[in-house]
Amino acid sequence: MLDGPFEPSDWQAFCSMISRRWPVSRWGNVGVVVGVSGGADSVGLLRGLCEIRSQQPAEGRRGFIVAAHLNHAIRGEESDADEAFVRDLAQSLDVPIVVERIVGSDVTDEASLRENRMAFVRTQAENVGARYVALGHTSDDNVETVLHHLFRGTGPTGLAGIAPHRSLGDDLVLVRPMLAITREQIRAGLRHKGCSWREDASNQDPRYRRNWIRHKLIPMITSKYPNAEAAISRASESQRDWLDLVDSAASEWIDIHICVDGHACEADTLRLRRDSRTDGAIVVAALQRIWGDRNWALGEMTKSHWQSIVGTIAGRSSQRYQLPGGLDVRASGDHVTITPI
Ligand SMILES: Nc1ncnc2c1ncn2[C@@H]1O[C@H](COP(=O)(O)OP(=O)(O)OP(=O)(O)O)[C@@H](O)[C@H]1O
Numbered sequence: 001m002l003d004g005p006f007e008p009s010d011w012q013a014f015c016s017m018i019s020r021r022w023p024v025s026r027w028g029n030v031g032v033v034v035g036v037s038g039g040a041d042s043v044g045l046l047r048g049l050c051e052i053r054s055q056q057p058a059e060g061r062r063g064f065i066v067a068a069h070l071n072h073a074i075r076g077e078e079s080d081a082d083e084a085f086v087r088d089l090a091q092s093l094d095v096p097i098v099v100e101r102i103v104g105s106d107v108t109d110e111a112s113l114r115e116n117r118m119a120f121v122r123t124q125a126e127n128v129g130a131r132y133v134a135l136g137h138t139s140d141d142n143v144e145t146v147l148h149h150l151f152r153g154t155g156p157t158g159l160a161g162i163a164p165h166r167s168l169g170d171d172l173v174l175v176r177p178m179l180a181i182t183r184e185q186i187r188a189g190l191r192h193k194g195c196s197w198r199e200d201a202s203n204q205d206p207r208y209r210r211n212w213i214r215h216k217l218i219p220m221i222t223s224k225y226p227n228a229e230a231a232i233s234r235a236s237e238s239q240r241d242w243l244d245l246v247d248s249a250a251s252e253w254i255d256i257h258i259c260v261d262g263h264a265c266e267a268d269t270l271r272l273r274r275d276s277r278t279d280g281a282i283v284v285a286a287l288q289r290i291w292g293d294r295n296w297a298l299g300e301m302t303k304s305h306w307q308s309i310v311g312t313i314a315g316r317s318s319q320r321y322q323l324p325g326g327l328d329v330r331a332s333g334d335h336v337t338i339t340p341i
């Protein structure tokens with residue numbers, strides 16, 4: 001849900017809203033790498049975190065903040081001007097900065113650029129021993145993501161939108177503390193404080209599907225449903241609550257029913273059939289977790305693949321078959337075994 005009441009012209013209210021979602025007690029004593037593009041959202045995030053930290057007593061400031069900027073170098077002088085802007089910003093805030101410039105790459109699609117950025121900020125966080133990577137996604141980004149997933153075809157995870165946090169490894173967590181703040185609120189806060197940011201012209205280009213959703217579709221929707229964005233945010237947040245519930249039931253299910261033998265996963269079907277939770281969402285969530293943990297080909301699995309496995313576990317479908325990614329499913333006696341071939 002969007003936080004409120006919120007007076008957008010109040011910079012301190014903006015900082016309080018970040019603090020409410022991500023209290024400084026969690027990050028004030030550890031390292032945080034902030035991904036900064038130079039756009040309003042990540043400029044707001046970096047400035048907000050620095051301000052929140054500066055309001056802490058000196059003994060509560062053992063941690064550190066590092067700004068990280070990846071110069072994709074795909075917009076010529078504009079890209080270099082973004083880099084220069086972020087360098088100046090970090091210097092003015094007395095924050096160390098790491099910058100990398102991509103040379104000679106012809107990658108321009110949105111998904112690959114995003115992947116490159118994630119790999120970059122993650123590596124920087126590991127290099128400096130940070131506990132968190134913080135990114136400036138907003139509630140608008142979340143709404144656009146939910147719609148994008150919906151049109152492309154998605155399940156409960158896609159409808160839950162952008163995750164507020166997720167693990168990036170043993171000691172590193174990705175956080176998005178501004179998911180309840182709108183893009184306009186951030187801009188208003190920055191304007192109130194007299195701070196500037198860079199406008200990325202490619203954010204207007206309707207050839208990118210995300211921009212088309214942002215600039216064409218959402219204005220059309222809100223012309224008839226003025227509160228649609230808040231409604232989509234609320235729906236995705238409650239979807240996330242359900243997902244958390246299913247996730248913890250799935251973990252319990254794995255602990256009880258799955259036995260790992262080398263690369264193979266084995267389930268005792270007799271015990272499974274006595275478990276009332278063997279059908280449906282919890283089992284599929286558990287199977288998806290198993291796939292994710294083992295880097296099996298999650299993206300190639302369809303709903304009917306998951307249902308086949310659920311059917312095999314429940315003794316309803318065939319005894320032996322193969323799945324995408326070279327996995328063999330075999331039911332024999334009281335066991336179902338899934339093995340990479
Ligand atoms: N070139 C970059 N270098 C480092 N971090 C980045 C870069 N681009 C984006 N990020 C991080 O990823 C977040 C999401 O980026 P995305 O491009 O999806 O959103 P955006 O709305 O354009 O954000 P912003 O207004 O901060 O540019 C940003 O808020 C920022 O934290």
